[in-house]
Amino acid sequence: MSTLQPTYTDDIFKLSIPVLAVDIVLFTLYKDQLCVVLVPGRNEWAQWKLTLPGGIIGRGETLDEAADRILVRDTNIAGVYKEQLYTFSGHNRDDRGDVISCSYYTLVGAQAFLSRIDLTKVALVPYDQISSDTVAYDHAHIIQYAYQRLQWKMEYTNVVRNILPLQFSLRELQNVYEIVLDKTFDKRNFRKKILSLGMLIETNEYDTENSKRPAKLYTFSDSELKIIGIL
Amino acid sequence: MSTLQPTYTDDIFKLSIPVLAVDIVLFTLYKDQLCVVLVPGRNEWAQWKLTLPGGIIGRGETLDEAADRILVRDTNIAGVYKEQLYTFSGHNRDDRGDVISCSYYTLVGAQAFLSRIDLTKVALVPYDQISSDTVAYDHAHIIQYAYQRLQWKMEYTNVVRNILPLQFSLRELQNVYEIVLDKTFDKRNFRKKILSLGMLIETNEYDTENSKRPAKLYTFSDSELKIIGIL
DNA sequence: TGAATAGTGTCTTTGAGACACTATATG
DNA sequence: CATATAGTGTCTCAAAGACACTATTCA
Numbered sequence: 001m002s003t004l005q006p007t008y009t010d011d012i013f014k015l016s017i018p019v020l021a022v023d024i025v026l027f028t029l030y031k032d033q034l035c036v037v038l039v040p041g042r043n044e045w046a047q048w049k050l051t052l053p054g055g056i057i058g059r060g061e062t063l064d065e066a067a068d069r070i071l072v073r074d075t076n077i078a079g080v081y082k083e084q085l086y087t088f089s090g091h092n093r094d095d096r097g098d099v100i101s102c103s104y105y106t107l108v109g110a111q112a113f114l115s116r117i118d119l120t121k122v123a124l125v126p127y128d129q130i131s132s133d134t135v136a137y138d139h140a141h142i143i144q145y146a147y148q149r150l151q152w153k154m155e156y157t158n159v160v161r162n163i164l165p166l167q168f169s170l171r172e173l174q175n176v177y178e179i180v181l182d183k184t185f186d187k188r189n190f191r192k193k194i195l196s197l198g199m200l201i202e203t204n205e206y207d208t209e210n211s212k213r214p215a216k217l218y219t220f221s222d223s224e225l226k227i228i229g230i231l
Numbered sequence: 232m233s234t235l236q237p238t239y240t241d242d243i244f245k246l247s248i249p250v251l252a253v254d255i256v257l258f259t260l261y262k263d264q265l266c267v268v269l270v271p272g273r274n275e276w277a278q279w280k281l282t283l284p285g286g287i288i289g290r291g292e293t294l295d296e297a298a299d300r301i302l303v304r305d306t307n308i309a310g311v312y313k314e315q316l317y318t319f320s321g322h323n324r325d326d327r328g329d330v331i332s333c334s335y336y337t338l339v340g341a342q343a344f345l346s347r348i349d350l351t352k353v354a355l356v357p358y359d360q361i362s363s364d365t366v367a368y369d370h371a372h373i374i375q376y377a378y379q380r381l382q383w384k385m386e387y388t389n390v391v392r393n394i395l396p397l398q399f400s401l402r403e404l405q406n407v408y409e410i411v412l413d414k415t416f417d418k419r420n421f422r423k424k425i426l427s428l429g430m431l432i433e434t435n436e437y438d439t440e441n442s443k444r445p446a447k448l449y450t451f452s453d454s455e456l457k458i459i460g461i462l
Numbered sequence: 463t464g465a466a467t468a469g470t471g472t473c474t475t476t477g478a479g480a481c482a483c484t485a486t487a488t489g
Numbered sequence: 490c491a492t493a494t495a496g497t498g499t500c501t502c503a504a505a506g507a508c509a510c511t512a513t514t515c516a
Contacts, residue, residue: 006247007247008247008248009247010241010246010247010248012246012247012248015241015243015246015248015290016237016238016239016240016241016243016289016290017239017241017243017246017250017251017287017288017289017290018251018288018289018290018291018292019248020248020249020251020331056248057248057249057331058247058248058249059246059247059248059249059329060249060322060329061249062320062321062322063318063320063331064320084317084318086315087294087315087318087333089293089294089295090293091291091293098290098291100251100288100294102318169495170495170496171494171495186479186480186481187495187496187497188480188481188482188496188497188498189478189479189480191496191497192478192497192498193477193478196477208487208488210494211487211488211493211494211495212486212487212488212489212492212493212494212495213485213486213487213488213493213494213495213496214486214487214494214495215494215495215496216495216496400468401468401469402467402468417506417507417508418468418469418470419469419470419471419507419508419509420505420506420507422469422470423470423471423505424504424505427504439514441467442466442467442468442514443465443466443467443468443513443514443515443516444466444467444468444469444512444513444514444515445467445468445513445514446467446468446469447468447469
């Protein structure tokens with residue numbers, strides 16, 4: 001993985017084919033809110049608005065490699081879960097010319113996030129404050145699409161593992177589900193269900209900081225994304 | 232929609248950015264087999280092998296427009312259901328240079344398919360005969376991915392509507408499900424389930440051709456893709 | 463009237479969801 | 490010992506799946 005920008009030997013916006021860019025929707029939880037990382041817009045159309053971290057893909061680069069490069073460049077974050085979302089095209093998406101955007105989304109835990117990112121360079125915007133008024137181009141639409149995908153993944157996979165620390169209590173886990181899915185769950189039913197899925201392993205440790213009665217800590221049994229039926 | 236090829240004013244395979252192509256996985260049912268439409272490979276790497284219908288996207292063209300154009304060019308089929316699948320990239324995907332492929336899949340009923348297509352120009356290949364030995368580039372992989380998506384859509388949406396005629400018997404419907412999902416269903420449970428979903432409307436007509444006892448014909452209640460829980 | 467396919471109902475099991483009390487540590 | 494949060498069990502209802510016979514048309 002390289003943090004170098006590719007160099008372009010042509011005026012890429014004047015070619016007879018469209019330019020392919022990669023845009024990244026980085027979700028994290030911050031103060032019990034689902035947030036997206038955005039950067040200041042760098043040209044006229046984007047003036048006064050924020051945009052997704054993104055960039056033009058270079059020759060010889062794969063989409064995954066470009067996504068990694070851009071993520072490191074703008075957020076200093078590497079090696080996290082990411083997934084290709086959708087490739088957006090359309091007339092007049094971008095003032096620079098004909099740009100097609102292959103979008104990715106990633107999910108990062110708050111601790112990993114805050115330790116690596118430079119908050120003077122990027123903004124952390126709560127999902128419910130994102131709209132076409134605050135975000136440039138069609139990026140609000142892309143973020144909305146990413147959010148739908150994230151919700152789906154939360155319901156049907158163990159993707160939640162990417163936002164939690166190595167050990168966590170069932171209460172923390174339920175909090176994440178409730179925030180991302182924007183609904184509440186009955187504690188007993190939630191625990192019954194989540195434990196029956198076999199995606200958790202009990203540890204012998206307890207969280208004594210966040211509550212009166214210490215809560216048993218769990219870890220995830222699978223290190224990879226796995227499809228399961230949840231909730 | 233135009234059937235013209237875009238014209239390229241540069242040598243697009245020598246640019247400093249990758250070239251974006253669109254490839255289409257067209258599924259249809261033929262003689263009780265799930266089949267994919269393939270075309271002869273047009274260059275060295277693809278020699279003796281078949282490829283997906285595909286082409287380079289032109290400037291000012293959206294991905295959906297390019298998909299429509301290529302579908303008409305290679306199969307003479309227009310106005311059918313299609314969906315973007317995934318955008319594939321990778322080192323050495325294509326001998327011509329750095330090509331990234333945005334893939335689509337579509338689903339076409341046999342009658343519409345046979346009436347429009349020219350079978351001297353394209354091949355109809357049963358899904359279970361597709362492998363890297365018979366299909367060029369990474370197209371076998373793309374087809375496999377498309378098949379997974381199709382199976383998923385069959386289970387959770389009314390996408391099956393795109394492969395059936397306007398009117399059909401429950402037996403025909405069950406056949407399609409059994410072929411695509413590659414498993415069998417109990418007739419009573421299938422009918423109970425499918426009718427409870429409310430995605431069908433009973434007609435007053437009967438199919439008297441395909442069986443001794445005439446079967447009641449049904450139509451779909453929704454003209455759009457709709458998420459439902461099936462099977 | 464026999465052959466072929468359409469069409470129908472019940473029982474059992476499983477999972478989802480509603481719901482309230484006890485257990486344990488801290489100050 | 491009061492408070493705050495962890496942790497636990499039962500009942501009900503709905504949907505999935507197993508399973509076998511009757512109905513209708515045609516030759």
